Amino acid sequence: MTALPALEVYDTTLRDGAQQEGLSLSVVDKLAIARHLDDLGVGVIEGGWPGAIPKDTAFFARAADELRLRHARLAAFGSTRRPGGQASSDAQVRALLDSAAPVVTLVAKSHVGHVTKALRTTPEENLAMVADTVAFLVAEGREVVLDAEHFFDGWLLDRAYALEVLQVALAAGASTAALCDTNGGHLPDVVADLVAEVVGATGARLGIHCHNDTGCAVASTLAAVEAGAVQVQGTLNGYGERTGNADLVTVLANLELKRDRRVLPPGGLTEATRIAHAVSEITNVPPYSRQPYVGASAFTHKAGLHASAIRVDPDLYQHVDPTAVGNDMRMLVSEMAGRASIELKGRELGLDLSDPTLLSTVTDAVKAREQEGYTFEAADASFELLVRRVACELGLGDDVPDYFHVDSWRVITETRPGGGHGDATSEATVRLVTGGGRTVATAEGNGPVNALDAALRTALTPTYPELGALELVDFRVRILDASHGSDAVTRVLLETADDGRSWTTVGVGPNVVEASWEALVDGLAHGLLHRQVPSRA
Numbered sequence: 001m002t003a004l005p006a007l008e009v010y011d012t013t014l015r016d017g018a019q020q021e022g023l024s025l026s027v028v029d030k031l032a033i034a035r036h037l038d039d040l041g042v043g044v045i046e047g048g049w050p051g052a053i054p055k056d057t058a059f060f061a062r063a064a065d066e067l068r069l070r071h072a073r074l075a076a077f078g079s080t081r082r083p084g085g086q087a088s089s090d091a092q093v094r095a096l097l098d099s100a101a102p103v104v105t106l107v108a109k110s111h112v113g114h115v116t117k118a119l120r121t122t123p124e125e126n127l128a129m130v131a132d133t134v135a136f137l138v139a140e141g142r143e144v145v146l147d148a149e150h151f152f153d154g155w156l157l158d159r160a161y162a163l164e165v166l167q168v169a170l171a172a173g174a175s176t177a178a179l180c181d182t183n184g185g186h187l188p189d190v191v192a193d194l195v196a197e198v199v200g201a202t203g204a205r206l207g208i209h210c211h212n213d214t215g216c217a218v219a220s221t222l223a224a225v226e227a228g229a230v231q232v233q234g235t236l237n238g239y240g241e242r243t244g245n246a247d248l249v250t251v252l253a254n255l256e257l258k259r260d261r262r263v264l265p266p267g268g269l270t271e272a273t274r275i276a277h278a279v280s281e282i283t284n285v286p287p288y289s290r291q292p293y294v295g296a297s298a299f300t301h302k303a304g305l306h307a308s309a310i311r312v313d314p315d316l317y318q319h320v321d322p323t324a325v326g327n328d329m330r331m332l333v334s335e336m337a338g339r340a341s342i343e344l345k346g347r348e349l350g351l352d353l354s355d356p357t358l359l360s361t362v363t364d365a366v367k368a369r370e371q372e373g374y375t376f377e378a379a380d381a382s383f384e385l386l387v388r389r390v391a392c393e394l395g396l397g398d399d400v401p402d403y404f405h406v407d408s409w410r411v412i413t414e415t416r417p418g419g420g421h422g423d424a425t426s427e428a429t430v431r432l433v434t435g436g437g438r439t440v441a442t443a444e445g446n447g448p449v450n451a452l453d454a455a456l457r458t459a460l461t462p463t464y465p466e467l468g469a470l471e472l473v474d475f476r477v478r479i480l481d482a483s484h485g486s487d488a489v490t491r492v493l494l495e496t497a498d499d500g501r502s503w504t505t506v507g508v509g510p511n512v513v514e515a516s517w518e519a520l521v522d523g524l525a526h527g528l529l530h531r532q533v534p535s536r537a
């Protein structure tokens with residue numbers, strides 16, 4: 001059996017990925033992402049277009065001093081020289097050389113319609129531009145990759161011309177011809193057929209660069225590899241122009257885990273989840289929870305039947321071991337839970353739910369509460385408090401310590417005389433009993449929940465100074481039965497954090513402030529529980 005050719009992983013997050021709407025990377029961001037890509041183990045990092053984008057010019061200048069790449073080489077991206085000129089005196093081409101990148105990737109027209117309409121030159125001059133630019137850069141000691149723009153459309157329109165563009169580039173010394181589905185409109189079978197034809201016609205080293213406009217970029221990339229492409233181009237998290245590029249993380253995981261092709265250095269793939277999420281932080285694009293392999297939901301199980309099988313063998317409902325990509329299995333607790341889901345969730349949270357009565361009672365309580373509008377899926381902290389309270393009622397465990405008892409609370413919101421829109425303030429008063437005795441506290445806030453939070457802390461901090469480390473970080477309200485308008489039941493999810501941990505609690509009620517209060521009080525109780533503050537009540 002002949003050995004399969006080695007595959008080269010070519011990342012274009014910093015160039016094509018940065019073409020995504022809403023994404024803007026600073027030079028520091030680019031350097032940080034390049035380090036992550038190198039940790040992942042990609043072979044080539046396309047850093048941007050020096051000479052066209054000042055930030056990219058600066059990136060290459062700083063990369064030369066600051067990046068110590070262990071696996072990757074840098075590629076500078078740019079276009080062939082302008083029509084009617086010479087590569088050696090073309091400012092854009094010289095900027096590619098000045099970048100000092102060992103690899104230069106040239107975007108070239110391979111679609112005759114683009115040559116005449118977009119470039120506004122003749123097919124012959126386009127061929128001369130390709131040959132001249134490639135030869136010049138190769139003579140300067142650079143490896144040249146030719147990104148054949150609109151290749152698949154070009155081939156279907158005029159096969160001979162598209163092929164001639166590749167042949168001219170290869171003859172001038174290009175190492176690789178990357179076939180681009182620039183408009184992302186082709187389906188995997190077409191991509192595979194055309195790649196196979198080009199391999200047959202040229203025997204050249206081919207790359208594949210797919211956009212995701214049909215939702216098939218990953219599938220087309222894999223199909224192209226099966227057909228003989230040896231360089232896979234893509235971006236982290238599938239960032240890119242319009243609907244994005246092939247998600248490199250998914251492509252690489254599929255190649256390694258489904259096709260047994262080694263594309264990353266040992267240990268690289270197990271870094272995939274960490275790196276995909278770290279890069280989301282840098283790009284400020286929220287991670288996509290349903291992203292294959294590395295998404296937060298990729299190995300998360302909600303249905304009771306799934307959990308009951310997983311308890312016996314996780315492989316029964318998972319296509320791969322999540323640790324292969326550095327991800328984790330998670331269980332969700334909801335109305336769809338059976339006893340198995342509840343028990344596994346308990347295990348995840350370190351709660352002993354082995355008692356059958358406790359397990360059934362908690363399962364029933366979860367279902368009943370979900371029916372009322374609670375959701376435990378995103379509110380692990382409320383689930384834990386529920387388990388502990390039920391366990392206590394059944395005489396099977398310690399209750400949540402009685403840190404404080406609420407006598408009453410009140411909140412008013414008003415505008416001051418002469419105040420305009422946005423000037424409303426809230427004032428809250430809480431009456432509590434703590435270990436220190438009965439206490440009344442009043443505080444102001446920019447809204448009712450903020451004021452209640454402040455009043456609660458004012459009342460509690462003398463007894464529990466640890467509360468000073470807790471912070472309310474997120475507050476989400478959802479109307480559960482919108483048809484009732486302002487009468488509807490509301491659900492509040494509230495996230496509290498201390499130094500290093502965050503947890504979510506849920507409150508439900510027809511009154512949004514009352515629902516918020518429930519989530520607020522449980523958020524503080526959970527925080528105190530995990531800071532192991534002894535009850536002083």
Ligand SMILES: CC(=O)SCCNC(=O)CCNC(=O)[C@H](O)C(C)(C)COP(=O)(O)OP(=O)(O)OC[C@H]1O[C@@H](n2cnc3c(N)ncnc32)[C@H](O)[C@@H]1OP(=O)(O)O
Nearest residue numbers: 049052053079080081082083107108109118119120149182
């Ligand atoms: C498929 C892709 O994603 S390729 C990457 C695309 N990325 C970008 O465009 C981002 C960076 N681009 C830029 O900063 C600017 O567009 C620049 C600096 C490259 C060019 O700016 P300008 O000189 O103002 O030209 P403009 O953007 O209006 O038009 C592009 C020019 O490049 C020419 N061009 C397009 N493709 C090629 C090519 N493969 N080879 C040579 N010239 C090309 C066009 O014909 C047009 O020429 P014209 O100025 O004579 O009309």
Ligand SMILES: CC(=O)C(=O)O
Nearest residue numbers: 107147149150180182
């Ligand atoms: C080169 C490139 O990004 C494309 O053709 O899509």
